[in-house]
Structures are given as structure tokens and as C-alpha cells.
Amino acid sequence: MSRRYGLAGRAGAALIFASLVVAAAFTLFPIYMGVLNSLKTEGEMLTDILAFPSKLQFGNFADAFEKTDYLRSLGNTVVVAAVGLTGIILFAAMAGYKMSRTPGKLSGFLFGLFVLSMLIPFHSIMITLVRISKDLAVQGSTVGLGFIYIGLGVSMAIFLYHGFVKSIPRELDEAAVVDGCGELRLFFVVVFPLLLPVTATIAILNLLWMWNDFLLPLLMLTDSKDYTLLLSTNMLFGEYNNDWAAILASLVLAMLPVIVLYLLLQKYILNGIADGAIKS
């Protein structure tokens, strides 16, 4: 009896393993094909799309690197994400902490105001946002785009900070106040470091969002010298419609920073994702 159970269990486990391998192969297939063919010449790609390149050549990459103005695009993306992330974390932590600590109607109203927008889809605000951004002269600049991300991103971050602050004992603030610590110093020296776990979650979620967002940069960045990685890649795709060798190389180049980041920080990223989703 027990032997039969063990055998069935082992056969079941093998079946599960096999189906996971198939699913994993499917998941990696487009990425693998992209990398593989970006290393071939156009001719090689036509003769055998599945084969390994007969000899490694990086001509497509040199091509894509130049056509997407890679370093400049990468720099632009970093500027946007850095401005956005700094603002979101700093401002949301301040606001979330203070609203969580202050009782009363005003505090509740402000919190409600921030949470209110979490269900509004981006498409419902984008048209007016374009107009307001023109009026405020933030359209057409990477720093300005970062500012917009702050406005769009603080809601969720405030929500997460607001909840997390409740788990920090109030006595801590009070002790610091008795010691003669000012409000701002109290926040930055005592409270902010304690928020690190939720700060990490917020940083990961927002970084991924801004790095991979396409539509907002498309609407806001008009000059190709300000283009983010995604916009440059999209532009190259439009201009060299059938030159797959160059396109694939540019896709691989655009993927590279995220994949490297993922492989380095995957433990934190996966935990952050699960955390963020469950709490919000």
C-alpha cells in the first residue's frame, strides 16, 4: 500500500517537474530567440532562425547602440527614475508617517484624498495631464517627467507607509520629543530608518513601474534627445521596420539593465512584489 502510494507520488512529481520545464522553456523562448538572432547576420537569420550563429558578431549591437543613442537614452531613463523615486519615497514617507500619527478629521480627510485616486486609470487623466504639463512647463523634460511620476506615485506609497507606521511603537517618537528632538529631525533620524522594509518594497515597485512605463514618456518627451530607453527602442522599430537584426539587438540592450538588476536583487524584488500586492 505504502509502496504504491510512493510510486504514484514519484510519478506525479516527475510529471509536475516535466510540465514546469515545458512552461519554463515557453517563458524563456522569446528571450532566447531574441538574444540568439541578435548575434547573427541578417543572412544567417534567414537561412536558419533556430541555429547558433556560425561565428559571434556584435555588428547588430554596434548598430543598435548607435541608432538608439544608447548611453544617452539610458541616462535619461535613470534621471527620470531617480527624480521620481527620490520624490515618491521622501514625500510619501513624510506624509504617510504624519497622517498615521495625527488623529482627527483633517488627517483622515487628507489620507482619504490620497487613497481616492488609486482606482482611477491613467487613461482617464492623461489628456488633461498633457495640457497641465504644458502649462506648468514640465512637458518635454526628463526632470519634469520625474516630477509627474511623483504626483502619480505618492498615493500608493503613502498608503503603504501609513499602514507600516502603525507597527512602530509611538513611545519611540515621544521619547525623542522629550529629548528635545525637533519634528523634522525626529522624522529623518529616528523614524525614516525604521521604515526601511517598506521603503524597499516601495522603491522596487515604483522603479519597475517607471522604468517600464511607455505611455507617459511617449506623451511627455517630444524631443528625441530626451528619449528614454523604451522610446528610443520604439523609434528604432518604427524606422527600421524589417531590420530584425538591429531591432532584436536594441531589444536585448533595452532588457539588459533590468535583467541584471533582477538577477542581482531577485530575492528582494519577489518579496517586495508579494508584499506590495497583499498590503494594497
Next chain:
Amino acid sequence: MRLTKKGKQTAALLGFVFPALAFYAAFMLAPAFGGAAYSLTNWNGLNPAYGWVGFANYAEALTDDPAFLRSLAFTAKFVAFMVVLQNAIAIVLAVFVEAMGRSKAWFRTIFFMPNMLSMIIGGFMWLFIFTKVSSYLVEKAGMAFLDRSWIGDPSYSFYAIVIVSLWGGVGYLMVIYIAALQGVPRSLKEAAAIDGAGAWQTFRRITLPMIYPALTIGVFLTLNSSFKAFDAVYALTGGGPGRATQVVALNIFEEAFGFTNRYGYASAKAMILFLIIFLITIVQLRFMKTREVEA
């Protein structure tokens, strides 16, 4: 004394909230209310003068705009496929991955990887698969079932869009379901096994009810993201051929920033999209929350 303390507290509150509120008001609140207001006007973006038209934009969108209605129907079909398939596949993957020993971390890493990428990148990469690689496989490897116009024929490109969206979205939900599975007490499953329950029965009677709260989140997230789907469709088909695979978000985008520049009209469409998402997610949360209590 008490009053000044309260006054001080309020001042500190406002001081701490102000920076966030300023950005939020300028780039989120103002556009949200502005969008609602503009949806009642005939503003066209080019002409600085515009007037109130009441609900005429809404009436036109819902009765006299076949392309918009088609995009709504297309999106609804897409959402239905995504809600069912994305959650079902994510749960199966989560259960399977959790059953693995040392290879668990590897599978988790691989399945989540597409979520790190923009769907613009993923979409272009799949476009290569659907156009170049699939035709190669048909010709050289005799895989006749792939011999379809995956991008050019709307009845197949619908599935192409679903496949790419699943590829990009399943890993995220899988991570959530894995976290939920890890919260199911081992003792419960062991007790079920002692009582003679098989693997399927244990899953159906113990595991599934225990992870029901995660299912609520999973369905909510899928509803939200699929109604707003844009990137994958933009990269794969651009809404074409014609407007056959146009999702609502793309229809709104085209109305506002394409040829017509009818900002007021596009705002009305955007408001309709918002109301649909809002109503459906509220109903979904209500419905699933009550079932959670029972389970």
C-alpha cells in the same frame, strides 16, 4: 494651552503632507477633475475656445461610435480570457512550483522574469516569434498548426495578444499565490491526508479556500490591468488590421492624440472606461469578500 498644542499639531501635519500633496494635486487630482469637466465640453485641443455640450459626448460614444463600441467589446472579451486564464495558470504554477524541492527557486525566477520587462519590449520580441520564427517553423519543421497569420488576421491576433499578455502577467500573480500557499498550515493538509483525502481533494477542500483572499487580489489585479491593456497591443498589432484589435485604451489614445484631437470627446470615453472599471471591481470585491468569510 491645549489649543496651541492642537494648532501646532495641525501645522506640523500640513507641513509634512504639503510636498506630496502639491505634486499629487497638480498631476493627479487636477487632471482627474479636469478630465471629468472636459468630458462635458467640445474642447479639441487646437481651438482655444470651447463650450459646454452636456452629456452629448457620452451619448455619441455609446450610440454613434461603432469603433469605440467594438473596442469595448474586444476589451471585454480580452478581460474575460485574462481573468480566467491568468489566475488559473498562476495558481497551477504556484502549486507546482511549491511542490518542487531544490529547483523551486529556479522556476520562480524564470516565471517571474517577463514581469521585469516592459510589455513594449516583450511585445516586439513576440512579434518576431509570431512573424519570423513561426513561419520558419511551419516551412522547415513542418509545424503546420502554427501556419496562421498570427498578426494579420484579427481572429488569431486576439489569441496572440492573450498569449503575450499571459506571458507577461502570470509570473506576478504566481508570486502572490506562492506567498498565499506558504501561509496554509501544514497541519491542515496532513490532517486531510490522514483522513484519506487525495491530492486533488486536499487542494479543492483545503488549499483553495485557504488561498481565497489571494484569489480576490489576483482577480482584482487582472481586471484592473486588462481593462487598461495598451502596451502589448500597441507593440504587437497597433490595433490593426484596421481597428480590428483595438482595445479601449488604444481607442482613447487615438481619439485624443491621433488625427482628430477631440480632447473633450476622448475625455468622455476615458470617463466611461473609468466608470466601467470602477463598477466591475467594486462588484467583484463585494462578491468575493463575502465568499471569503464563508470559506
